[in-house]
Amino acid sequence: MSDLENPYDQPPFVARYALARPGPPPDILPLLVQLCGRDPPRLVVDLGCGTGLSTTPWSGRAGRVIGIESNPHMLRRARRVEGVEYRLGPAQATGLKSGSVDIVTCSQSFHWMPRRETIREIARIMRRGAVFAVYDYTLPPLIDPGLDPAFDRLLRWSGLPTERKGKATHAASLARSGRFRWVRKGWLHHSDLGNARRVLDLAMSIAHVSARLEGDVTSRDPHWRRFETAARRTLGTGRRRFWWAYDLTLAVK
Numbered sequence: 001m002s003d004l005e006n007p008y009d010q011p012p013f014v015a016r017y018a019l020a021r022p023g024p025p026p027d028i029l030p031l032l033v034q035l036c037g038r039d040p041p042r043l044v045v046d047l048g049c050g051t052g053l054s055t056t057p058w059s060g061r062a063g064r065v066i067g068i069e070s071n072p073h074m075l076r077r078a079r080r081v082e083g084v085e086y087r088l089g090p091a092q093a094t095g096l097k098s099g100s101v102d103i104v105t106c107s108q109s110f111h112w113m114p115r116r117e118t119i120r121e122i123a124r125i126m127r128r129g130a131v132f133a134v135y136d137y138t139l140p141p142l143i144d145p146g147l148d149p150a151f152d153r154l155l156r157w158s159g160l161p162t163e164r165k166g167k168a169t170h171a172a173s174l175a176r177s178g179r180f181r182w183v184r185k186g187w188l189h190h191s192d193l194g195n196a197r198r199v200l201d202l203a204m205s206i207a208h209v210s211a212r213l214e215g216d217v218t219s220r221d222p223h224w225r226r227f228e229t230a231a232r233r234t235l236g237t238g239r240r241r242f243w244w245a246y247d248l249t250l251a252v253k
Contacts, residue, residue, distance in 0.1 A: 070088070131251070133249070181252060192244075
């Protein structure tokens, strides 16, 4: 795959991803601390941490926080923020000590990983009673009914599946592994603020869209221009609240 074909290797894409994508819902931190039974947790590990959006909120909330990411370009961006230890490597080979981790998370990343090998590694590094959380937000966020049709048309044109393969089977895979004594699905919500510019950056932070436009946010492609026009017309120049819905899967060892 060339750099042009892989947006995750392109600095503009990585920058847009870090700025436009949401962080974790704040309630997930106290929830996972409660479920793991140790406050503060001694070690939290975020697998597929990307640019650190899902990792940095744990800084100061746990004794030690480690983000693990296989893409050096994403990891370089994550390392701009101090307070977290980052490691380059695959989720299925963390190199961490067996039974050492209180909380393991995968935010918007578990579906990219080799399922069986990653589950085996997660169970290995978790102590008895530790919790594993997979959470993914739905795109687009809830903002305005006038924006949804334009976003849907853009995603269909980009070729992005409406439901990323594998996401719907997280709970079944964890339960079937036999490595966890409790598996349960749930949902969380979170809101933040943004404007039309953020909506455009958010769309361009989707790899399928960025690849179709060759990473050019000023593209004259008619599909992009229609989306840009709809976003600016719908949201105007002010800031609006973005409502994010997270699909959550939990497993306790």
